[in-house]
Amino acid sequence: xxxxTLSVLLMDPPYESNNxxxxxxxxxxxxxxxxxxxxxxxxxxxxxxxxxxxxHPNPVKGTTVEQQQHPTPxxxxxxxxxxxxxxxxxxxxxxxxCVDERGAGDWIEGARRGSPADFAKMADASNQTLVIAxx
Amino acid sequence: xxxxxxxxxxxPFEYQDAQAFYDLARDLTKAGNKVTFYLVQNxxxxxxxxxxxxxxxxxxxxxxxxxxxxxxxxERAIPTGKLHDKxxxxxxxxxxxxxxxxxxxxxxx
Numbered sequence: 001x002x003x004x005t006l007s008v009l010l011m012d013p014p015y016e017s018n019n020x021x022x023x024x025x026x027x028x029x030x031x032x033x034x035x036x037x038x039x040x041x042x043x044x045x046x047x048x049x050x051x052x053x054x055x056h057p058n059p060v061k062g063t064t065v066e067q068q069q070h071p072t073p074x075x076x077x078x079x080x081x082x083x084x085x086x087x088x089x090x091x092x093x094x095x096x097x098c099v100d101e102r103g104a105g106d107w108i109e110g111a112r113r114g115s116p117a118d119f120a121k122m123a124d125a126s127n128q129t130l131v132i133a134x135x
Numbered sequence: 136x137x138x139x140x141x142x143x144x145x146x147p148f149e150y151q152d153a154q155a156f157y158d159l160a161r162d163l164t165k166a167g168n169k170v171t172f173y174l175v176q177n178x179x180x181x182x183x184x185x186x187x188x189x190x191x192x193x194x195x196x197x198x199x200x201x202x203x204x205x206x207x208x209x210e211r212a213i214p215t216g217k218l219h220d221k222x223x224x225x226x227x228x229x230x231x232x233x234x235x236x237x238x239x240x241x242x243x244x
Binding site for chain 2: 004006018019022025026028029030032033035127128129130131132133135
């Protein structure tokens with residue numbers, strides 16, 4: 001199968017919406033099928049790649065960090081970035097205006113800064129574009 | 136005629152605007168397009184057999200291919216044997232294949 005390119009626009013911040021894990025599942029499937037993937041993180045979604053995300057215990061339940069097995073979106077995204085094979089690409093762009101508004105610029109390796117104009121270029125150069133708007 | 140993939144993530148009992156998305160799927164099909172309606176997240180709720188929201192059956196009868204996401208069903212403890220008989224079960228791998236077909240137009244709601 002010929003390699004194609006899927007672009008995805010995300011808007012939801014971490015831990016807010018079922019859209020985020022679903023989108024990451026779609027991105028994972030596209031990567032496993034050998035496609036290239038572009039992601040444009042807009043508004044609250046720029047926090048998905050924040051390096052400082054940390055799992056936590058649950059003092060109410062008395063469980064430890066290990067028992068909680070608390071996932072972090074930045075670890076899921078880092079795993080997606082590591083999963084690319086050969087010359088396959090995943091390009092993750094965080095909207096710079098949204099980053100500055102939120103002071104949310106300390107990201108994991110692999111994310112980069114861009115603007116909505118980059119999303120237009122992504123969509124133009126892709127075989128498919130999914131816009132997953134917030135509710 | 137075009138291929139459309141409409142991804143419905145919303146439960147129509149929670150979001151009234153889901154009705155408009157069902158309308159869109161029906162009308163695109165009536166206009167001669169091939170439409171896949173992929174139910175995901177709480178969008179799978181009306182895929183249950185006997186659900187009082189009957190528009191899933193209406194879409195299927197209109198010729199829309201209605202698919203429920205297997206992961207979303209498992210998350211919500213909805214057994215596949217309890218689904219409307221016109222609904223098929225699939226997964227995001229198949230969704231990606233549909234999305235990446237040349238000329239397919241995709242809308243997420």
